[in-house]
Amino acid sequence: MAETPAPAIVGMAMEDVDTPALLVDLDAFERNLKRMADAIKGSKAKLRPHSKTHKCPVVALRQMAHGAVGACCQKVGEAEAMVYGGVPDVLVSNQIVGAPKLVRLAALARQARIRVCADNTDNVADLDTAAGAAGVVLDVLVEIDVGAERCGVAPGAPALALAKTIEQAANLKFGGLQAYHGRSQHIRAYEDRRAAAETAIALTKDTVALLSENGLTCDIVGGAGTGTYQFEAGSGVYNELQAGSYVFMDVDYGKNEDERGAAFQDFENSLFIYATVMSRVTDDRAILDAGLKALSVDSGMPRMCDLPGVEFVGASDEHGKLAIDKSVVGSNRDLKVGDKVRVIPGHVDPTVNLYDWYVGIRNGKVESLWPITARGMLR
């Protein structure tokens, strides 16, 4: 468990980067940062981007330089990686369960601004104990289920009850609502996606009002993702947006449609798996050195970049299979063993988690090597 060696040296040509590797097109990445900042300018919502996507404090700090208020994450180990990489304000947008993790979470709250979510009274009691033992007061948000059917208590009265439990705990403070509708992010049709988001927004709005009637103020009302951020931004209800994938994008988000039914293009692909053709025996097939351990296929296959007529059709542990249709116009590049190609990840988050390094590319050269310090931080 030494880290894996870096696949590149700063200054080398992109074509010399060893494969498989994660390439960041730095110009596209920076355009995505700016586009999101511009898109939410003027709304009451600030960005708190999800670091579960990039797992890299260098990226989180770039997001903060574009106006983000901090980062969110799902695991204590991710929060530690962000804090130790210089991020001063982290929301764990998830439940943290079990004494070893709670001890670490409370200890981290002595070193940075840390908030966490809860959906269970026993867990709130455990959070209180851990915060007390560490001598900190921890802000705890109530997670409400606004349609994802995953974690979270029901909006309305159950949320109020849990908020009161938090507020009454000696070492906790009620910190607001976590109201993320994960499933809605990937609804393809714009109007259907908007409808799902609006339902979540309405449930959240009512719960905020109920809490307010009972003297409880939401410091944070957080949620939203790359698929719905514009709806929550315009809602007047949410004040923090937790989009993560927008910095890199992937094939899955690329399947969303915009309001005209065209492909969603608010952001562009800035992350690529760089891979080498390792076998080319038949005319209709090429094999890449990137398989299930180099890219995640949970949300469908990745897609080839710059290669019309070439389709990524299957992945085994260490091999990616390409089908080549030479009849497609523009498919005139005859892939041969040793050729390097760019692949757009099918699903960005679990793909990033397979790597220790981002290779930053600008003008065809390696400009930076960023360590993915929260890679594998499952706990």
Place this chain on the structure above:
Amino acid sequence: MAETPAPAIVGMAMEDVDTPALLVDLDAFERNLKRMADAIKGSKAKLRPHSKTHKCPVVALRQMAHGAVGACCQKVGEAEAMVYGGVPDVLVSNQIVGAPKLVRLAALARQARIRVCADNTDNVADLDTAAGAAGVVLDVLVEIDVGAERCGVAPGAPALALAKTIEQAANLKFGGLQAYHGRSQHIRAYEDRRAAAETAIALTKDTVALLSENGLTCDIVGGAGTGTYQFEAGSGVYNELQAGSYVFMDVDYGKNEDERGAAFQDFENSLFIYATVMSRVTDDRAILDAGLKALSVDSGMPRMCDLPGVEFVGASDEHGKLAIDKSVVGSNRDLKVGDKVRVIPGHVDPTVNLYDWYVGIRNGKVESLWPITARGMLR
């Protein structure tokens, strides 16, 4: 990019292991080692287990203590991890392409017995150059496509031609045939699986004979996996078997059928994802702290252990969703937040690649922490 901290301390109770973690049931693991050794006893084939499954030299050395002749692997980084962990004989059962990797491969051949595969004449020339520069003679096997439609030249004349090219290279030696039929491993019905394996065996046998007629001897005739090992072992053609999953097993291999149409039970599940219930809001649902970054779903969902009526129905990045059917007999364990459960991986190889540590369990206690040193060794 420090390694992830270990999730346990040697000597602690299993219930105290932090989650998600990879548990090895050491008794079951050792039974699997012995069963495979017993199953192939008396055949001309020796075991050269695939380390792409376990990525851990500790496991490879245990396999060698049960008669394995060495290890195989897919990547130079895996080979380095095995050699530096004490494995003296490694076959890279794959094509290695590109100068940076070939330099490392040839350098490693000065430190251990290293062999590699090829299916392309340009790649053979590059292997020759790298071996010459390092001052080594490298054994190169010809990979033949015996039905997998992935890498490998066609059996027969194309294999002979490539073998001659290897043998004529100044710094290479023809080392035999790599003849692995990946797709056949997961054919569920016994007779269909056997038929696929027999086809591969026949193609391999003919190619061995053709090579022999041309004065070329196969030091290694290698292939086979956990799904078909008994056919290659009994073939009289193969002398090395590359099964890997047998040490741990998974849900996918558990779907294979034996000759009576019953579930394949040559080996038992010895590897488990240990996970914690982190949310339990509704009666029919529980959420685990293990999602796509803790288990691979490429070959289908994982399965719950010891919990009748509880099904693993979906994974998002950091959450696993359980559906609970209380009407199922025996489903009397009322899962609550904080409970820890064992999950059988859907597909073992990419799941292992998500972790840095195996937690070895015997008699309910942590007996060992084995580092997964080839985790992430993609290059």
